[in-house]
Amino acid sequence: xxxxxxxxxxxxxxxxxxxxxxxxxxxxxxxxxxxxxxxxxxxxxxxxxxxxxxxxxxxxxxxxxxxxxxxxxxxxxxxxxxxxxxxxxxxxxxxxxxxxxxxxxxxxxxxxxx
Numbered sequence: 725x726x727x728x729x730x731x732x733x734x735x736x737x738x739x740x741x742x743x744x745x746x747x748x749x750x751x752x753x754x755x756x757x758x759x760x761x762x763x764x765x766x767x768x769x770x771x772x773x774x775x776x777x778x779x780x781x782x783x784x785x786x787x788x789x790x791x792x793x794x795x796x797x798x799x800x801x802x803x804x805x806x807x808x809x810x811x812x813x814x815x816x817x818x819x820x821x822x823x824x825x826x827x828x829x830x831x832x833x834x835x836x837x838x
Contacts, residue, residue, distance in 0.1 A: 735797045741784050742801035745777045746809060749819070755810035762812075774819055778826045785827060795827045 752773050753765065781798065784790070790798070803820040811819075 735794065735801075737784070737788065738790070738794055738798040739801050741780060742798055742805050745780055745802055745823075746805035748777050748780070749773060749806070749811075750809050755812075758815055759810065759812050774822050777819075778823060781823060781826055795824075799824050799827070 753770065757765065784798070785795075788794070799820055802823055803816055806816045806819060807813075
């Protein structure tokens with residue numbers, strides 16, 4: 725029983741994925757560039773990067789079929805990883821909102837139709 729409860733409240737997969745997604749963003753666009761010279765970045769490049777990042781979340785969702793709590797933990801950890809890497813709040817909000825939207829979209833497409 726203790727093993728079941730431990731697994732039930734273990735969010736290591738969500739935390740690891742959030743860290744991996746944040747690192748993917750950091751490798752492609754530094755927080756310094758995003759903060760100091762955002763005007764040189766195209767919206768298309770940022771959008772493409774975020775979409776690539778969300779692909780990992782789609783694979784995670786298809787594999788683990790997380791519930792609301794696990795999706796929230798993933799999004800929250802993603803937000804805090806970006807914040808700890810020094811990204812501006814408006815970018816963090818957009819990136820996190822996009823992740824939540826993507827996870828919700830996947831959940832709704834899998835919902836049974838009445």
